[in-house]
Amino acid sequence: MRLFAALVPPDEVLDELSHAIAPHVGQVPGLRWPDRATWHITLGFFGEVPEGVLPELETRLARAVARHPAPELSFDRFGAFSSVRRARVFWAGVTGDPMTRLADSVKAGARRAGASETDDKRFHPHLTLARAKTELDLRDLVESLAGFSGSVWRAEHVHLVRSHTGPQVRYESLAEWALAPAERG
Secondary structure, three states, rough: OOOEEEOOOOOOHHHHHHHHHHHHOOOOOOOOOOOOOOOOOEEEEEEEEEEEHHHHHHHHHHHHHHHHOOEEEEEEEEEEEOOOOOEEEEEEEEOOOOOOOHHHHEEEEEHOOOOOOOOOOOOOEEEEEEEEEEEEEEEHHHHHHOOOOEEEEEEEEEEEEEEEOOOOOOOEEEEEEOOOOOOOO
């Protein structure tokens, strides 16, 4: 089964993103906008994981997640991979408490559990909003959304998600774990 670990922003934060991008959805030829129900911030992608690995994976992810404080985050910009001129992915960028150590812990736990396809890409916190099969120039789209600043929210849980591929991609949360209480300064 294809698995990943993710943060899922609260509905009111997703409402802000939906409102910001609404005038642009369907306006850029070649850009596909997935259903909002699939929106998340990936901490680690584990690829195909044998079912027998699942119990150990859940144990190690629970341990990894519990060691990290719940980050305070917000969406503050839009961008594209690999670049706005040659884009295949349009995203909303996340700012706030650093999540790199959390993402690294989650991926390390997955590898130790036997999820051998876990990606080792550098973590870039974002929420994918649209995809393209061929490279597109999204400078106008990104520029039109400059100045967006979303509400601050606290990510309190990490989800283990199964990806069901096919004509209509669907995600299923298999487990969730609470992050440690936020540190008080």
